């Protein structure tokens with residue numbers, strides 16, 4: 001990672017969905033590699049990625065886990081299906097996350113990350129205790145590889161996440177800060193949140209979006225192109241500079257239409273470079 005610059009623009013991309021050549025052609029030399037739950041994390045597959053990254057002189061900063069069965073349709077569906085919350089998939093998702101840590105280590109990647117889902121605020125809630133204990137196990141496993149384990153923000157307000165951090169009590173637990181998620185989930189204004197959480201932020205997503213409709217508490221907000229949503233991207237980049245953030249900015253676009261998604265990712269690179 002040492003050859004990357006502070007606030008350098010990179011890309012969040014998916015194995016088996018995006019190609020390294022296409023991502024690199026957008027004008028970036030670093031990224032976060034997301035592995036869908038169906039992708040087999042074999043030693044051969046890690047070796048293939050390692051060779052491909054070396055051949056392209058491309059740096060992966062984070063390996064992200066997504067899990068089979070996750071659904072982001074609306075807030076109740078996210079609560080029911082995402083991350084470490086659903087009891088029925090806890091054991092397999094823990095195992096998958098530890099495998100991702102091994103896969104990342106084989107690539108020389110020093111951070112892993114995922115959405116852990118909606119963590120209850122009540123520290124006596126059985127789901128809270130189960131998720132906290134899973135996060136500790138992932139942290140301790142990742143620490144053996146010298147890795148950080150980053151939680152994606154957005155599904156809870158900043159102060160709730162801070163309390164969770166204190167309770168987990170692991171030095172390698174970090175945050176992947178996504179300003180749009182706080183808006184999409186109606187969890188709070190992202191600029192004050194990044195100031196509150198700054199000391200724990202290891203990576204940042206550049207994503208934009210608008211707030212959920214006021215009359216529907218189950219609805220998520222709407223993702224927008226960078227600069228066209230409610231984040232205020234110029235102010236967000238300025239805030240990252242003010243808090244001394246030294247990591248990279250990874251563009252993340254989740255548009256459903258694959259052509260629109262790639263076109264937006266490509267056009268957002270020069271926009272974000274201009275802000276930095």
Ligand code: MG
Pocket residue numbers: 152178181205207252
């Ligand atoms: Mg994100």
